[in-house]
Amino acid sequence: MSKSYDVAVIGGGAIGTAVAFHLTRLGAGRVALFERQQIANGTTAQSSGLLRAHYSVPANMALAKASLEMFEGFGEMIGDEEASAGFIRCGYIIVAPEGESSQAVRGAIAHQAGIGIEARLIDRAEALELHPWLNLDDIDAIGYEPGAGFADPYLTASWFARAAKRAGADIRQGVSVEGLLMDGNRVTGLKTSEGDVQAGAVVAAMNVWSHDLTRWTGVTLPMSITRHDVLAFEVDEPYTPRFPILKDLASPSLLYTRSTSGSQILVGTGDEGVETDSTETVDADIPLDWIVEQGEALAHRMPKFEEARFVTSWSGLYDTTPDWNPVLGPLPGIEGLNVAFGLSGHGFKLSPMIGRLLAQAALGLPTDQPLEPYRFSRFAEGQPLRGTYGAGAVS
């Protein structure tokens, strides 16, 4: 006889593990998570780990605020004082040149402050006190969010999975989901590499592998896969977490930076990335010219990096929707299935609250925040979720 669960989760990344954790806290009954590799081995392993509530889309801001609070109280939420997400609260500075992006920063900061997020505009003198390496000559607006920072995606997802397991969830690593069991248009379980399982409800958190849902349901997803490269540089003086995260809207590829490995600077970009059909990043070929361009933009903002040494790079994949915001909730015409895809570069910082909302949705409970802004149908309705930054990495 096949196994039977109240709720089955597909995918053991930041999102799937958070869903499984919250399911156990909401009294879901028999919960299972199926991960074909290991916990946090997918795009979660490629993440830069930035946490901030700076968004211009109000729904994202609310999600990020609630998630940041869960990162801050991580041990308490997990119910184990040893539990840690590795959160370093170094703050977040966003700088913009005169023009539209400066207006967007001012508007987003005002909105953040209005919903109780500690965020404010600061002047150059205060910015230089916080981050003495900055050149701010071409900058018009500077936003500051002291409660932001970065955390460890592997630790976070591992603790979510461990806590779910301790609460009785079946965490099945090395097990692939190969299809859905359907009764008409209702999902009733999963076909897995270890046989069929019955499930009262299913949550799919498969990120760039979500196109498999199209094979299983016939519903085409508004999602592309884009490759994004991350670089690390160093100079003799250590770049430590005493420096806040920096988002540079004046740079051509919208750089973000943070401290990494204790003394180096991690540099990522907020550009469109490179579109790909592949869910593999292993052979990513990062053009040298591109690395040099990012190095130059970094040295412009922080002249101490003029003589920087390039240390390392890696590539990761975004699951990107046309408005760069996620789809959360049901697929049209399919019952018993909730999905999360299109997290692009936001999925880690939003994972604690997305996990809670999807767990609530799977159980038919009212959700703490409406999922309606993230509905699948918004693209067909011509109502993409866009804030004042437009479609892109800030959102």
Ligand SMILES: Cc1cc2nc3c(=O)[nH]c(=O)nc-3n(C[C@H](O)[C@H](O)[C@H](O)COP(=O)(O)OP(=O)(O)OC[C@H]3O[C@@H](n4cnc5c(N)ncnc54)[C@H](O)[C@@H]3O)c2cc1C
């Ligand atoms: C370079 C880079 C930098 C980033 N930086 C940040 C950042 O600074 N801040 C931030 O908030 N976000 C960032 N992100 C985004 C964030 O990391 C992701 O959105 C988030 O980790 C996604 O989590 P997930 O659970 O959706 O996906 P994943 O971690 O990819 O998990 C999906 C899992 O599903 C499993 N799976 C798929 N199909 C099946 C199947 N059929 N059967 C069983 N298992 C299956 C996969 O093996 C995988 O483990 C970044 C992403 C990248 C690539």
